[in-house]
Amino acid sequence: MGYGKREEPKLFNDEQMRQFIADGYVIFKPNVPDNLHETIRQKLQFMVDEEFNYGNNVLPRVPEMDRILNSPEVRGALISVLGPGYIEHPHRFCHYIPPDATQRTLAQNCHQDSYTPLGRPRQHYPRFARIMYYPQDSPVEIGPTHAIPGTHYHRRLTDKDRQNAIPIAGNAGTVSITHFDIGHAAGINALRQPRHMIKFIYVRAEEPTKPSWDCQYHIWRNPKTYKTPHDLHLIWSHIWDWLCGKKDRYESFRASDPAVCELEDLHHDNLDKQLAAMHSIAATKNADAIPALIHKLNSAEQWTRLAAVYTLGAIGQPAVQPLVEALLDAAAHKDDDPVPQSWNEGAISMEDTAHALAAIGTPSLNALIGLLDNPGEWARINAAFALGEMDSLATQAIPALTRCLDDASHCVVRTATDALGSIRQNSEEFISVLERLLKVGRPEWQMPDRRDWTPYDQVRVNAAMVFTRLGKDATSAEALLLDTLSDPNGHVAAFALEALRRIGTPSAIDGVMEYLMTRRWDESIEKGRLF
Ligand SMILES: [Fe+2]
Incomplete structure (x- = not known):
């Protein structure tokens, strides 16, 4: 299959979706030629032996992996979980265990990922998903990734959870799709052979309006078997x-x-x-x-x-006021809790009260909009998050969330930006403010934080992501997005590039092509062969 031709995606059936919702992951194998995995494995091995781990650039370095990611099975899984307009996140990584690696125990390896590089709140609804791929046979002895069923809704992993890690083992070419927040761990490589696992991140663009998998029965049933x-x-x-x-x-x-x-x-x-x-x-x-x-x-x-x-x-409604009071109480005492609840640029868990208010839906709206003006930063963050979780149900919150884009706290700004991207309605009300965020930072946002990123880097990433999620509704921002392709932060440029591709006007596509043509990579070039 050449470029530009894609087979029909193989969507999940109801049972696979039930498994994904309950356990947080599904394992499958794309139908691609077997020798493709060996080609990929060799190139990855060359990369780590002779060059260095290319991090987010691993896909252009080993572009054959595109055949995996665009296989009918992987596209079908992504459409099923994230909807047909899913977005490829620029973060991907080759997790390599060399044969002589010093290894910890499986329980020590168990963790939930943070939203690289700076934080983002964990979410219950599937808005982020992870694809993991093994190019080599990965029996349990080589230390495949383990998943902890059901923990994608956890605020943190417990000791009991760490006992429940199950290997995602399989032959070369095995792929899994996981909820982003699921507890997982690198296995123990007892074979002392090189082990590669490449992960890719994907993001939902739009709220669901109908099932995006092969749904035959619209009422939930528990999966026939589940591991939670x-x-x-x-x-x-x-x-x-x-x-x-x-x-x-x-x-x-x-x-x-x-x-x-x-x-x-x-x-x-x-x-x-x-x-x-x-x-x-x-x-x-x-x-x-x-x-x-x-x-x-x-x-x-x-x-x-x-x-x-x-x-x-x-x-529902009778719980709204008690939940608001509990949220305000937690916001006032957040530093007393042994579990880090506040914004720590790693794993950010919102208050359970915020998730409950979001689950209630419309009856929570006025209270949450009111909380956006609360003097407590943590209360404003949680309210903005809860409104985003309500998607278009929260359309009436758009003016208040737009005002939050001028909040003194970059954490509030980032959460409100994400919320507007989830609500995704009446974008003309907030596009100009997001454009300003992309163009003009604040002096207090320029200090590097985690992984050498500044808060302003992440503000721009979140803003650029909204433009990507808006698709053609972001057309008025085309000129700015063309400028944003020169952003020094690769994530920002990547989302701007995808936003322009989705806007799809001839001038936007010209910009996309010019950007990509400059970055064209000749794979036949190597150390001893420069021409
Ligand atoms: Fe991880």
Whole structure:
């Protein structure tokens, strides 16, 4: 198959989507010639032996991987999880374990990724996904990546989670798609052979309006088998309904007809009893349980705190004010919590109250818009995040979120920018402010932070991403985006390039071609052969 010709994507079926939602990952194998993987493996090995790890440039260095990423199976998986307009993120990386590497234990390796290079809030709805690919046979002995089922909704990994890591093993060519926030770990390479795993990141451009996979049955059912240790169908069905584009994200849950339990079971020693109690409360919308549910939020026990979020979401309007009060209380005391909750440029977890308010939807809107003016930075950040999680349901928040782009805090600016990119409506109201963010930074944003990036680098990345997500609605920003191709930060330029490609006017495409033609790479050139 040559360039420009693409086979029809192979979309996930319902069972694969159920697995993705419940466990957070699906493993599959693209149908490409077997020798392609060996070609890729050799080039990657040459790269690490003779050159250096090219980081984000690994794809142009080994462009054969494009055949994997554009295979019908990988495109089908990405469309299924992120929608047809998914965006390729400029961050990708070859995770290489050399034969003589000093290795830690599997449990020590377990982690959730941060959103490189500076932080972004973790999300429950699938907006970011990771593709992982092995070019060599990867049995468990070579140390393949392990995944920890169900942890993509966790605020942090527990010791118990670290015992549940499962190898994503397979022959050369095995690919997995994972929710970005899933707990995972490099395995232990007992074979002492070179081991490559290349990861690629993708981003959702638009909220779902209908299922983007081969959906035959619109009501959630638990997968036939799942590896997550508990039945969390309240959460899973909510995410499924969001992916189906339903306004009511509890439709599937109500159809599940959960058993009626006693309220006291909320405090039962048995975790499954607690979950069943919450399912019962969610079905009956029992507002008496609100204080006990709020008490479970942000707690160390990850499965029940997650269930409490979506039980409060199901209760709806009566939970709004108590959740707002709990959010303000947390914002006032955030430094007292042993789990880092505030903005730390690594793994940023929003308050569970923010997720619950987002799950409630429209009845939360006015309260969240009000919180955008709160003097507490953490309260404004969480409110902006929650509004973004509501997508176009939060359209009336656009004027207030646009004002947040002038907030003194770059964390608020970044979160509000992301939220506007998710809401994606009435873009004429905020495009000119985003253009200004791309052009003019503030003196206090110029100090390098994590990985040598400045806050202003990340502000520009987030702004450029919004233009990419807007597609043709960003046409008025074409001239600025053409200028932005010269941005010294490669991520910013990459998103501007993709934004221009999506705008698609002849002048935008001319700019795209000029940029790419300059960067054309002759693969036949090597040390001893310069012509
Ligand atoms: Fe990782």
